[in-house]
Amino acid sequence: MSLSWGCLSLIEAENVYFTYPNGVEALKGVSVRIDDGEFVAIMGQNGAGKTTLVKHFIGLLKPTRGRVLVDGVDTRTVSVAQLARKVGFVFQNPDHQLFSETVEEEVVFALRNFGFDEKTIRERVDWALNLLDLTEYRKSSPFMLSGGERKRVALASVLAWDPKILILDEPTIGQDAYQKERLRHFIIQLNQQGKTVIVVTHDIEFIAECEPRVVLMANGKIIADRGAREVLTDPALIKESSLVPPEITQVFIRLNDLGFPRKVLGVYEAKRLILERLRGGLHNERT
DSSP states (O other): OOOOOOOSEEEEEEEEEEEOTTSOEEEEEEEEEEETTOEEEEEOSTTSSHHHHHHHHTTSSOOSEEEEEETTEEGGGSOHHHHHTTEEEEOSSGGGTOOSSSHHHHHHHHHHHTTOOHHHHHHHHHHHHHHTTOGGGTTSOGGGSOHHHHHHHHHHHHHTTOOSEEEEESTTTTOOHHHHHHHHHHHHHHHHTTOEEEEEEOOHHHHHHHOOEEEEEETTEEEEEEEHHHHHTOHHHHHHTTOOOOHHHHHHHHTGGGTOOSOOOOHHHHHHHHHHHHHHHHHHHHO
16 A cells, blocks of 8 residues: 655544443543644543553554544554554553564664665664663663663664654653653653654653643543643642642642742752742842
């Protein structure tokens, strides 16, 4: 089949319903559009429908009703392999997509499968391993690495073929604070370079620091689709989604009586506001 790719809206879900074989209705009339170059977080508690939704974006699931378009192509008309050339998906558990004997072979596999020539394969493998600090492990078995390192191997194997859309499912699970900060910088850098990035997560602290567009889900429906600041500082929305507000937001709600703004999300913003207040206080004392 010859595919005609290419439109501004990379992903469109139109009134999508999905029911699993056991009768559980996981998606209930979901409609969302994701444009080229966006950074979007799909958020909600376990069971909200977020992973079910993104599995429609890669063709692993097909709508019971409604339709999903990826770069203008109805996912019901193409194979998972055809969609994979455009949409890279990194599973929550990296062991679900790692199978090669070495890290290098893991990254090579998809490139060779997609028909890249050997020179390009070597260049892309070197680039991906270097990008994710995996060069020293290239001859190691991925199954001998830590959970965080295996996640980086899975990500390298996807980034190597340069998909137009990158989807990360719960990327912060099992990562310490340092690894989360590195991941945040990495995702933002990729997005600034033009990559469309979709993060599926219930890690509200991580998203508060990234500040992407947030699609908030609960009980198989989208209950909000706005900027992170508007969504994550709205007590009613957070309660409906069964999430907990970011810790910084909770602190600044209590500081509102002292003149601080209520809608504060991240550590860096909080630090700036507190330092400005302290400097202002010192200035007043001196004058």
